[in-house]
Amino acid sequence: MGLYGLGAAGARWPWLRRFLHITQHSQEWFSRNTFRAVAISRFIPGARLPLYTACGYFGAPLLTFTVTVIGATIVWTTLLFLCAQSIGNWLLSFQSQWRWAGLAGLVLTIAFMGRLIARLQKTEP
Template sequence: MFPSLSALLASAGASPFLQALAIIIGTFILEDAATIMTAMEVQTGQVSIQLALVALYIGIVVGDLGLYGLGRLAALWPPMRRWIAVPHADGKQKGDDSQGWFGRNVFRIVFISRFIPGARLPLYTACGFFRASIGRFAVAAVMATLIWTSLLFAVSLRVGQFLIDHLGEWKWLGMAGFILTIILVGRIVATVRSPSL
């Protein structure tokens, strides 16, 4: 991921379209790493800050909507619907409870999972599967992306400048350590957080 995004951006040259495309593809692979690497490329002057942020926002929101869409598609598959729709003793379906819960908590789910690495895939697809409002989901995804990505990007710009100033050619090793730290902190937060949202 590290050299490949950098290589893609370098091969894109001065073409804003190709640079944006490379960043968007990077967000589909690993969002946080793509954000950090893009900030480093902004620091080195390879990419403009405006193009970087717009491409990151677009890529991440499109990826989030894609996960929601995968959940909706899974709900159309009869074996999956039968697996989820298990009757309770009171005659209600298990899926009915989940659908109501996801519908009521879509903003909370999106915001909490945005800040916990690894939580987006299961929770965003579950939002789609249980038919949480696509409009509310999209608004929450955009708002959470603007907050998280902007914060991570701003921190990465500062860290990137420090690494360029102090590590020179070894800056990529420092950036890999920074990415690993972000992932590990997210994992620690996820394990400390109680299971119920």
């Protein structure tokens, strides 16, 4: 909602409008395709910020935008949770006898990477 508001505020500032060109075609496109564009952008990394801001800038219907964002967020979060749960269960059942070795390896990797990064930062000019 904040990105939508940022885009809507940007459309109202005259000094910003001279750098950006609003056409009737782009406003109509965002009005017609708000649901599809917002839903798809939820699943494409890096697409939400520019698209949500553009929806506000081009005046996409706020109600359609809001309902789509909420629905896509619910679906996206549920899918991520179910995927993480199923992968986690599989890993626990498959590698249960190795879990302590894996935990030790994780701790050692974190400690090693921390020391490596600290050493590299000291040597940089």
